[in-house]
Amino acid sequence: MVRVDEKARSSRQKPDLLPVIVQDRSSLPVKVGDTHPSTIARTALAAAVLAVLWWILNPGDRLSWIIGVPTILLGTGTVLLLPPARSQHISVAGSLRFVAYFIVQTVLGAVDVARRAFHPFWVQQPAFLIWETDLPEGPPRWMFANTVTLLPGTLTADIDGPRLTINLLDRDLTPDLPTLEARVRDLFAL
Amino acid sequence: MTDPWIVFDVTLAVGLLAVAWLSLASRDAFRMIVLFMMFGLLASLGWVRLNAPDVALAEAAVGAGITGALLLRTLSALRHEPKEPSTALPTAFIAGVLSLMITTALVVAFILAPDLATGYDRDVGARMDQSGVTNPVTAVLLNFRSYDTLLEIVVLAAALTIVLMLGSKPIALRPLGPLFVPFAKVIVPVSIIIAGYLLWLGASRPGGAFQAAAVLGAGGIVLILGRHYDPQERHGGMIRLICAIGLGGFVLAAIGAQILTGDMLRYPQGQEKIWIIIIEATLTVSVAATLAALFVGATRREGRP
Amino acid sequence: MSWAELLGVGLMGLGAVFFVAGTVGILRFPDVFSRLHAVTKADNLGLGLVAAGTGIMTADGFVAAKLALVWLLIAVSGAIGGHLIARHALRDKT
Numbered sequence: 312m313v314r315v316d317e318k319a320r321s322s323r324q325k326p327d328l329l330p331v332i333v334q335d336r337s338s339l340p341v342k343v344g345d346t347h348p349s350t351i352a353r354t355a356l357a358a359a360v361l362a363v364l365w366w367i368l369n370p371g372d373r374l375s376w377i378i379g380v381p382t383i384l385l386g387t388g389t390v391l392l393l394p395p396a397r398s399q400h401i402s403v404a405g406s407l408r409f410v411a412y413f414i415v416q417t418v419l420g421a422v423d424v425a426r427r428a429f430h431p432f433w434v435q436q437p438a439f440l441i442w443e444t445d446l447p448e449g450p451p452r453w454m455f456a457n458t459v460t461l462l463p464g465t466l467t468a469d470i471d472g473p474r475l476t477i478n479l480l481d482r483d484l485t486p487d488l489p490t491l492e493a494r495v496r497d498l499f500a501l
Numbered sequence: 502m503t504d505p506w507i508v509f510d511v512t513l514a515v516g517l518l519a520v521a522w523l524s525l526a527s528r529d530a531f532r533m534i535v536l537f538m539m540f541g542l543l544a545s546l547g548w549v550r551l552n553a554p555d556v557a558l559a560e561a562a563v564g565a566g567i568t569g570a571l572l573l574r575t576l577s578a579l580r581h582e583p584k585e586p587s588t589a590l591p592t593a594f595i596a597g598v599l600s601l602m603i604t605t606a607l608v609v610a611f612i613l614a615p616d617l618a619t620g621y622d623r624d625v626g627a628r629m630d631q632s633g634v635t636n637p638v639t640a641v642l643l644n645f646r647s648y649d650t651l652l653e654i655v656v657l658a659a660a661l662t663i664v665l666m667l668g669s670k671p672i673a674l675r676p677l678g679p680l681f682v683p684f685a686k687v688i689v690p691v692s693i694i695i696a697g698y699l700l701w702l703g704a705s706r707p708g709g710a711f712q713a714a715a716v717l718g719a720g721g722i723v724l725i726l727g728r729h730y731d732p733q734e735r736h737g738g739m740i741r742l743i744c745a746i747g748l749g750g751f752v753l754a755a756i757g758a759q760i761l762t763g764d765m766l767r768y769p770q771g772q773e774k775i776w777i778i779i780i781e782a783t784l785t786v787s788v789a790a791t792l793a794a795l796f797v798g799a800t801r802r803e804g805r806p
Numbered sequence: 807m808s809w810a811e812l813l814g815v816g817l818m819g820l821g822a823v824f825f826v827a828g829t830v831g832i833l834r835f836p837d838v839f840s841r842l843h844a845v846t847k848a849d850n851l852g853l854g855l856v857a858a859g860t861g862i863m864t865a866d867g868f869v870a871a872k873l874a875l876v877w878l879l880i881a882v883s884g885a886i887g888g889h890l891i892a893r894h895a896l897r898d899k900t
Contacts, residue, residue: 389690468839677893
């Protein structure tokens with residue numbers, strides 16, 4: 312069994328125009344210079360999304376709204392229990408490009424890991440990589456961290472502010488994280 | 502001509518026995534629980550093969566999901582307790598004899614059963630139009646044999662009452678990091694919608710109050726684990742009330758039906774569906790609260806459900 | 807068999823291969839992190855392929871949407887579940 316835990320450091324700094332973000336507890340989002348959607352906007356959005364979801368699950372069943380309406384109200388209520396995120400503009404074209412990129416990378420990631428699993432003599436040397444992302448706090452960074460997990464050979468093991476601890480399946484891998492960052496920026500029109 | 506499914510069925514049956522044995526033989530509690538959850542999932546597959554998707558859903562949601570979560574939570578509370586000495590031989594002997602007796606009784610009942618093929622299908626089928634719903638399982642659970650369901654709710658309420666009276670170690674929540682918030686934001690509202698969907702589905706297809714409650718309870722547990730909602734702090738009294746309302750509402754329905762129709766739990770003719778939906782909706786919310794409350798445990802002793 | 811059935815079964819079969827790969831990965835990979843790679847990535851694509859195959863075979867938009875929802879929920883839970891386990895393991899170690 313080979314077990315290599317090497318902290319290969321590869322951080323980079325870029326001039327950052329975004330406000331400094333102070334956050335270390337998920338339950339207490341303290342942000343500076345953010346705009347949050349109003350409670351009314353959040354409620355309306357949540358209710359609309361949940362209503363569409365109900366319609367997809369119960370197509371053409373008008374009676375189902377007897378249960379549907381109270382369910383949607385309850386769902387909307389719990390959304391309000393959760394801390395709001397900074398309102399984020401999403402680019403339609405960017406999201407299409409992101410989805411295409413995401414699907415290709417997901418397939419590549421799965422094929423890569425399957426090849427390693429089935430390979431008779433593959434000696435893996437897992438390693439860790441510290442990555443400092445310049446994506447802003449909130450949905451862009453969440454999207455980045457979660458997508459990293461599905462990319463070939465990378466897994467977000469820890470996240471602390473802009474610093475991501477990424478596990479590499481093999482130390483020889485060179486994940487293309489800047490491209491992913493660019494895709495996320497494209498998605499959120501940053 | 503043999504059914505090609507026989508290969509699958511035999512593998513599944515052997516797998517069930519193997520996992521059950523591994524789970525019982527395991528010396529490590531964590532391993533035991535994981536194997537038990539695996540057993541629940543395999544059993545649920547077995548129910549699918551027996552054409553009982555209702556039971557399969559319940560088994561997967563309650564047997565593997567919620568029970569597994571409760572067992573893991575109990576394990577984390579037990580971790581720091583002194584280890585209990587292993588079971589004394591006489592106790593093991595008595596347990597063995599009792600298990601053997603139950604097994605024998607079941608085998609005898611199986612052999613002596615008149616005609617296994619018939620079951621209750623025909624009796625239920627003949628009266629389906631009186632039940633108010635089109636899913637035979639729901640018709641049995643909430644109309645023809647609703648008394649049994651009522652007693653099940655009593656058992657659940659009793660379990661929660663005991664937990665609240667004895668008090669249990671408060672659950673130790675570890676910070677889950679910034680990525681848990683967006684996860685909760687997606688999963689909690691969607692789990693509520695899916696619970697409502699399962700509840701509504703129960704009237705016509707596999708689904709129903711217990712499956713819905715398991716999903717709803719799981720959504721609540723996500724909120725609690727992420728520290729977005731503290732039931733003790735926010736409104737402990739109200740939660741207890743919601744836990745109690747399932748049983749209370751069902752009993753009230755029984756009394757109401759007694760007054761209206763002269764028979765306990767015989768719903769007024771033509772209004773069966775409405776009665777069933779109201780009872781099921783109340784049960785869903787109440788059972789979900791009960792499951793989540795069992796998961797969280799009670800820290801203080803004042804107040805009763 | 808119609809082309810839709812053929813394609814559907816083909817996709818489901820391919821999905822099953824990825825599920826097997828994920829399981830083999832859990833058994834063969836050296837540490838908890840590598841095993842998480844196997845589960846999150848291979849099983850995610852495996853389920854996606856099975857859902858796509860089923861969706862093609864049913865040829866019903868609403869059923870396909872439901873399957874897409876199932877896949878999406880599992881993908882989100884898988885990614886975050888993998889991350890949480892990795893985080894826990896990392897913090898226990900250091």
